[in-house]
Amino acid sequence: MAVVTRPLRVLVVDDDALVRAGLTMMLDGAHGISVAGDAADGDEVPAAADAHAPDVVLMDLRMPRVDGITATRRLRSRPNPPEIIVLTTFDADENILRALRAGASGFLLKDTPPEEIVRAIHRVASGDPMLSPRITRRLMDRAADQAGAYQRARDALAVLSPREHEVVLAVARGRSNAEIATDLFMSLATVKGHVSTILDKLHLDNRTQIALLAHDAELD
Structure with missing residues (x-):
């Protein structure tokens, strides 16, 4: 992956206008990041991606028309897709695994500190996946449970x-x-x-x- 020397362009996707505004305000003040645009639902993502050419998309999970997992899968199937971080309040194991299988490079909870969200954006843009520590622990526990069930x-x-x-x-x-x-x-x-x-x-x-x-x- 090529090194991006300009500010990273971020697309914020969330059906809550206050969340979009809050993320935009927070990210526009972060070093090396520029909010290129936003979208209020998963069905708006393709057009928004075409219009704004983001490097990273912050994707909500639950939206009224097209959910974040479907939008992620569709976006990642296109040529030269942006990296995608799912940012959600819903941390069920099924959601995590479905998002990662759909092509998301990161999975963060909305209570993640702002500096961690910024760090995650830079990491996925450079090709490294990023999961919140709580999510990583849950996946490790799930794997351990599966290994234990197999042996039993x-x-x-x-x-x-x-x-x-x-x-x-x-x-x-x-x-x-x-x-x-x-x-x-x-x-x-x-x-x-x-x-x-x-x-x-x-x-x-x-x-x-x-x-x-x-x-x-x-x-x-």
């Missing part, structure tokens, strides 16, 4: 026989007892017996729980 599922399934593993995999794929019987060359009664034994060994109540455990164990 693997340990639980280790008590099953190879044939029972095959039945578990078939259940996870949504196969009925009759389909499993055909696939694995068993009688229907044998399949039912295996399912009953699996539930008993794993201390589960139903087939859905078997499928969820197989998902956690990342069975192919």
Whole structure:
């Protein structure tokens, strides 16, 4: 990425006029940053980007017509797109991951100190992602939880026989007892017996729980 020697051009996208005004006032006074324009909804972003050629977009998440994730995905699919920082009050894990998958380079909460927002703008413009410390910790905790769930599922399934593993995999794929019987060359009664034994060994109540455990164990 080329080094930008002029002030970074920022586009502020938020449906709240007071938030747009506050961010504009704050950023226009920051070293090396110029607010090039703003937009009040995600559906205004393409035209605003064409008009103002921003280096970085501060993108709200929830807007009435087109949400920030959709606007981010659309903008990042264009040639030479700007970097995008999602700036929101909503920090649910699903929102964070969806925004990053859509192409956002940063995710900050609106209570982030002004100097941190300025630093984030400079960082993403230079090609470095930026997440608020609280968000980083949550993603780390989520990854740890997923790793723990994977190991617990693997340990639980280790008590099953190879044939029972095959039945578990078939259940996870949504196969009925009759389909499993055909696939694995068993009688229907044998399949039912295996399912009953699996539930008993794993201390589960139903087939859905078997499928969820197989998902956690990342069975192919």
